[in-house]
């Protein structure tokens with residue numbers, strides 16, 4: 001809406017809106033009320049538009065919070081993803097994009113060589129999840145090692161892992177790129193174990209899970225992979241397809 005600056009709200013109304021913590025309604029009210037007066041809106045319409053502004057503002061703010069809390073690595077979304085470049089079949093991309101697997105607490109493993117779009121794909125799915133109102137947590141494998149070290153001193157690793165499980169989708173990116181420290185292997189096991197049948201874990205790796213015992217101690221690898229793959233979608237990424245001209 002454009003036009004002359006609408007008159008400010010009466011101070012007592014402004015105060016009431018502050019008191020009731022209705023910041024979006026307060027911001028839009030001068031303009032909405034001016035338009036309502038000029039166009040002789042029904043009072044019910046005024047109320048509806050004002051409350052609608054508050055609801056929309058809160059939703060925008062909650063989405064921004066979920067996005068920031070997820071700490072995505074690049075900020076990329078599927079808006080710049082080219083489905084044809086990826087070696088993953090389009091129906092699989094679409095099926096995973098429905099996020100129904102997250103509702104069923106299933107896991108997702110994407111593996112394949114470097115530069116094939118694994119991180120981008122997981123980030124795209126993560127962004128869809130936050131847009132759908134779901135909390136997402138993003139880790140690189142080594143960050144789980146840092147977490148274990150930080151919480152081992154006061155024996156609060158279990159608590160820290162439980163806090164991660166507030167997210168509906170937990171992403172562990174970049175398994176196999178760097179040597180896996182014993183702490184990272186422990187953190188990964190604890191996370192996969194705690195999330196088992198409760199939350200979705202999505203993992204990207206240069207190594208197929210069958211080869212995880214080359215990356216971490218064999219017993220730990222077996223226990224982790226058993227739980228990870230029990231209800232999981234596995235997608236092997238190959239080199240990007242050349243663009244079609």
Ligand SMILES: Nc1ncnc2c1ncn2[C@@H]1O[C@H](COP(=O)(O)OP(=O)(O)OP(=O)(O)O)[C@@H](O)[C@H]1O
Nearest residue numbers: 080081082083085086113114115116117118119120
């Ligand atoms: N389907 C796609 N559409 C557009 N760009 C893509 C697609 N897949 C990958 N890319 C681009 O290719 C590059 C590599 O992708 P990405 O970082 O996701 O690979 P990766 O498999 O995670 O690699 P690494 O194993 O090294 O982490 C990025 O610049 C990414 O934007």
Ligand SMILES: [Mg+2]
Nearest residue numbers: 118119174204
């Ligand atoms: Mg990657």
